[in-house]
Amino acid sequence: MLTIGELASYAGVTTRAVRHYHAKGLLPEPERDHSGYRRYDARAVADLIKIRTLAEAGVPLARVGELLAADETEFAAAVADIDQRLRAEIRERQRHRARIAQLAAGDNLALPPEAVAYLDRMRRLGYPELMIAGERDAWILVAAQMPEHMPLFMALKEVQLDDPATDELYRELGDAIGWSPDDPRLPGLADKLVATLEAEEEVDREAWEEFAIPDDLVALLDSVFLDLVPMAPRLLRLLEDRGWTGWTRLERLPSLR
Amino acid sequence: MLTIGELASYAGVTTRAVRHYHAKGLLPEPERDHSGYRRYDARAVADLIKIRTLAEAGVPLARVGELLAADETEFAAAVADIDQRLRAEIRERQRHRARIAQLAAGDNLALPPEAVAYLDRMRRLGYPELMIAGERDAWILVAAQMPEHMPLFMALKEVQLDDPATDELYRELGDAIGWSPDDPRLPGLADKLVATLEAEEEVDREAWEEFAIPDDLVALLDSVFLDLVPMAPRLLRLLEDRGWTGWTRLERLPSLR
DNA sequence: GCTTGACCTTGACGCAGGGTCAAGGTTCGA
DNA sequence: TCGAACCTTGACCCTGCGTCAAGGTCAAGC
Numbered sequence: 383m384l385t386i387g388e389l390a391s392y393a394g395v396t397t398r399a400v401r402h403y404h405a406k407g408l409l410p411e412p413e414r415d416h417s418g419y420r421r422y423d424a425r426a427v428a429d430l431i432k433i434r435t436l437a438e439a440g441v442p443l444a445r446v447g448e449l450l451a452a453d454e455t456e457f458a459a460a461v462a463d464i465d466q467r468l469r470a471e472i473r474e475r476q477r478h479r480a481r482i483a484q485l486a487a488g489d490n491l492a493l494p495p496e497a498v499a500y501l502d503r504m505r506r507l508g509y510p511e512l513m514i515a516g517e518r519d520a521w522i523l524v525a526a527q528m529p530e531h532m533p534l535f536m537a538l539k540e541v542q543l544d545d546p547a548t549d550e551l552y553r554e555l556g557d558a559i560g561w562s563p564d565d566p567r568l569p570g571l572a573d574k575l576v577a578t579l580e581a582e583e584e585v586d587r588e589a590w591e592e593f594a595i596p597d598d599l600v601a602l603l604d605s606v607f608l609d610l611v612p613m614a615p616r617l618l619r620l621l622e623d624r625g626w627t628g629w630t631r632l633e634r635l636p637s638l639r
Numbered sequence: 640m641l642t643i644g645e646l647a648s649y650a651g652v653t654t655r656a657v658r659h660y661h662a663k664g665l666l667p668e669p670e671r672d673h674s675g676y677r678r679y680d681a682r683a684v685a686d687l688i689k690i691r692t693l694a695e696a697g698v699p700l701a702r703v704g705e706l707l708a709a710d711e712t713e714f715a716a717a718v719a720d721i722d723q724r725l726r727a728e729i730r731e732r733q734r735h736r737a738r739i740a741q742l743a744a745g746d747n748l749a750l751p752p753e754a755v756a757y758l759d760r761m762r763r764l765g766y767p768e769l770m771i772a773g774e775r776d777a778w779i780l781v782a783a784q785m786p787e788h789m790p791l792f793m794a795l796k797e798v799q800l801d802d803p804a805t806d807e808l809y810r811e812l813g814d815a816i817g818w819s820p821d822d823p824r825l826p827g828l829a830d831k832l833v834a835t836l837e838a839e840e841e842v843d844r845e846a847w848e849e850f851a852i853p854d855d856l857v858a859l860l861d862s863v864f865l866d867l868v869p870m871a872p873r874l875l876r877l878l879e880d881r882g883w884t885g886w887t888r889l890e891r892l893p894s895l896r
Numbered sequence: 897g898c899t900t901g902a903c904c905t906t907g908a909c910g911c912a913g914g915g916t917c918a919a920g921g922t923t924c925g926a
Numbered sequence: 927t928c929g930a931a932c933c934t935t936g937a938c939c940c941t942g943c944g945t946c947a948a949g950g951t952c953a954a955g956c
Contacts, residue, residue, distance in 0.1 A: 383862075384859075385932075385933070386932095386933075386934095387931095387932065387933080392780065392783065392784070392859070393783060394783065396914080396915085397933090398913095398914060398915065398916085399913080399914065401914095401935095402913065402914055406913095417921075417922055417923085417933080417934090418921085418922090418933080418934060418935095419922080419923095419932090419933055419934075420933085420934090423862060423866050424776065424777075424780060424859050424860070424862045424863040424866060425776060425863070425866065425867075427779075427780055427783075427859065428749070428775075428776040428779045428780060431749045431779055431780075431783050432749050432779075434749075435738075435742070435749040436742070437913090438735070438738065439735050439738040439739040439742060440732060440735035440736075440738075440739070441739070442912075442913095443912070443913070444911095444912085457743070458743055461739050461740075461742060461743040462743075464739055465736055465739055465740070465743075468732045468735055468736045468739075469736070471728075471732050472729050472732045472733065472736075475697065475725045475728050475729045475732075476729065478695070478696050478697035478725055479697075479722055479725050479726070479729075481692075481695065481696040481697075482696040482697065482698070482718050482721055482722055482725075483718075483722070485692070485693070485696060485718060486714070486715055486718040486719075486722075491689045491692055491693070492685070492688045492689050492691075492692045518685075519681065519682060519685040520681075522684075522685040522688055522689075523649065523681060523684055523685060523688075526649065526650060526651065526684075526688050527649070602641075602649065602681050602684065603681070605640075605680065605681050606681040606682070609680050609681060609682065642903075642904075643903095643904075644902095644903065644904080653943080653944085654903095654904090655942095655943060655944065655945085656942080656943065658906095658943095659942065659943055663942095674904080674905090674950075674951055674952085675904080675905065675950085675951090676903090676904055676905080676951080677904085677905095694942090699941075699942095700941075700942070700943095701941085
């Protein structure tokens, strides 16, 4: 007759595992000797090895019990089921590998490659880091909600950078990011912004409007700007004085009656 | 400003997960409003999405914190490390798949294919199921301790079945398995066994002895027989009367002084 | 002003599969 | 007769949250 330690070593498991299987009902509790020690026969070794074999094959303990008592049909069905689970887990890990390989390739936590490329271009063009950081945070939010639209959005942004007038406007905004709320240059900046908006062809904006950003996301993006940039609240007020509201989605105010 | 539920839904996680990340120190606790609710800004959404991105890439939360604060070199090293872990987990599951595919192919829980083939042959030859079950349990124990010797052992067993004399002896043992301990045919069976043993060429046994089964395993295998077969203790006593001891490894008793 | 339902708060337990003490009793060999 | 190496039960630890429980808060509709 075997003690728990001997049993465990025959089957190549720890005594803790054996007691765990007792607690789970996988292995029946054996007789105790006069001092309370568990005493096992050879059948227990064979049973334990079967349990180990299934557990090491990736079968959850909860199912090991069923499987030991299953007939051939049930066994085959259960095995098919487990195999499917294993395949799913393998695929999952393969996706994880691909994902972290992407992460390793750049600073693009949570951003698709085209957005990384856009931010890199801003960096090469000499935009201030604070502005780039704001853009990145904002696009992270958009990418999370509308990942399928990101290639289009980034293509539109690249077009904007290609346009010298927009580029110049953006550079001024970049400089203005550090201005204090009472900076005297702010009204002039607001004038320039409004002028650009009014000069803008409707066509340009249609491209954006077709893939309407949801209202709550717009509000969130506005708050990125408002939180990050000290002069932002003042600038928005100046724009409202000039008949425009919002930031992420700038719109004409309904004219006052 | 966002509530925890809004934050969570922007990032595509549960509120429970957000609180979990707070508890783990991955995401800083935000300000509370007058009623004690957590209030988040848009930065928190971006931070949370980064956490999610890493966590979904299979990075353990304990490492996510380090990674968010890591420089590029550390990040690359950590990513390489995680990739290695993922590959190991994939390999593990592929081994599991192969293992359960084997299991599905037969009743061979914990037995190598050659042992399954041997047991199947016993079944085809009409040996009683009780004897086959005993053989299976015994070989499970051997396979667990000496897996590398199983092909040889099974080859030797097949040779025994090929021999008409041994086959006949085994069939008698198979019949005897159900006998009561005081069955009058037992002495005759013991005589026949001893006769076979003494007629056996030394060469036959050398093959087995070369790959000595350890003493404790022999004791365990004997106990399978003693536990499973009611008449076993009596049969062993009868063999000892005739100058032989043991069962798994039958040996001549040292002659009495 | 009241109810209802959807939020929010902290705290605690649960899961798989055991690892790792703790505090004590038992057995075995020298 | 002593110490080492067993054994016993009980309880806490890990991951990554899910899921109660027992309440507080908020907005809407009556």
